[in-house]
Amino acid sequence: MSSIRPWRTIDRRLSRQIMVGNVPVGGDAPVTVQTMTNTPTADANATISQIRRCEEAGADIIRVSCPDVESTTALREIVRAANVPIVADIHFHYKRALEAADAGAACLRINPGNIGSADRVREVVTAAKANGCAIRIGVNAGSLEKDLLEKYGEPCPEALVESALDHIRILEDHDFRNYKVAVKASDVFLAVAAYQALAEAVDCPLHLGITEAGGLLGGTVKSSIGIGSLLWFGIGDTIRVSLSAEPEEEVRVGFEILKSLGIRNRGVRVVSCPSCARQGFDVIRTVEALESRLQHIRTPMSLSVLGCVVNGPGEARETDIGITGGGNGKHMVYLSGVTDHHVQDADMIDHIVRLVEAKAAEIEAANASAASVAA
Structure with a gap:
């Protein structure tokens, strides 16, 4: 009911805007809340049922894992049934990325440097362009490239940022700019420092998260500190709270974080x-x-x-x-x-x-x- 005071304002980092399906991410678009299903994606009915619950909770974008051909086959039905954009989570198997793009995924979560040869990367980028897919580069402290671990000795902000920039360079070399980036870690200090450094180095939208944050109580606290700090700094265009809990709980916690900072209100x-x-x-x-x-x-x-x-x-x-x-x-x-x-x-x-x-x-x-x- 009260007007906004100057000490309540957040100067948001200006990023360029991309589209994930029909949802704008970055620029002056609202900070979006994401989650991820935990049902077997090949079980389309169970996955769609869980997506419905997440939609009711307010999820703007929902990610599903696509580890095998059965999952990407079911993805087509899942995408048709969903009312929000679906992100296909891909690791290493470039063919799954091609199949997911053709099945209607709005975004591919894939690190281009991890899928093999330049020809494979080219195929994935071509499929993403042809199907209007965005790409999310997802750097994680727990799966950093071997050469970066050897160079830095351990996961550190510099290693996460260098990994992100390497993957970005591959997409840029293929004239692809419809991407967003995450540099997640389970350590709050590491994640926040990496995001702060990356925010100064790039203009793309940033996807925030404290990965493997824990259960509903502990994970909520860790995520609120990490994600909340970054949002307060004006960094972040879309968020996912990673909890060992049902995905709709992740959505509710995400909106509570945004509400606490006056960034976005729902409910x-x-x-x-x-x-x-x-x-x-x-x-x-x-x-x-x-x-x-x-x-x-x-x-x-x-x-x-x-x-x-x-x-x-x-x-x-x-x-x-x-x-x-x-x-x-x-x-x-x-x-x-x-x-x-x-x-x-x-x-x-x-x-x-x-x-x-x-x-x-x-x-x-x-x-x-x-x-x-x-x-």
Whole structure:
């Protein structure tokens, strides 16, 4: 509700824009959120089902692994069923890249220096051009080229950047510029330093990630620190949070990172207290229930859930809807920062859900009206 302060602004690195299917990446396009399926790609039905869940969570781009011909055969059906661009993940097998491009992949994740002879690289680039595919160069600290490891002794920012520049040079030599680059590492310091150096060396879009970040809790923390730091520096055009969790959770965490920095908003941003003995209701259980029941809301809006009146009124003034704990199971509801009415314990969660849904509908109607007038 409040206007943007100067100390909240992020000066975004200016990159050139590419297209991944119908989704722009880089330039002034919104930072996109990606994830990757973990079903056997050859099982098209299972993969499509997982893609649907990721789409519902808000994924802009989804990657699928294509390790064999059965996977690239199924890819054609998967691409037709998906509502978002599909990236084919290719390692070493250049024929899989050719098959994926022909099957309709919007992007190939492949390192051109790893697929063999110049003729093979030429074939892949030709197929990408012919099918309108982008290419993502994916440098990873865990799979650096042997000569770079020998040169530097260990994975380091200089080695990751040199690997990326080597792969970029191959594409540029084939007059191909519809590419983006990642230099991932599981070490936050290494990844951030590599991305910072690469951002100064190239103008292409950068795909951010802390690879092998861990489980839902630990991986969220590591990814938030690494990806969040880079985005705060203005670096990054598309992100993937790599978690040992279901891919839709990666999408949700990705949007939470973007929301926290005010870069992109989707759904309800919850402001809630950690709770204490002053709480007038069970804040932890209430927030858990609300986050679960409000996942279907896509409209950007804010909700504060505070257990008592110490910080509650102040936080509620800054959110679209707010609730603060009161005595005798009776709690104050705020609408647009203003005290409005009370609600009882038993009705509180259902009541807040209805208020959020109504507010979302109101915002969407206003947006539609404004768009109609502008047209």
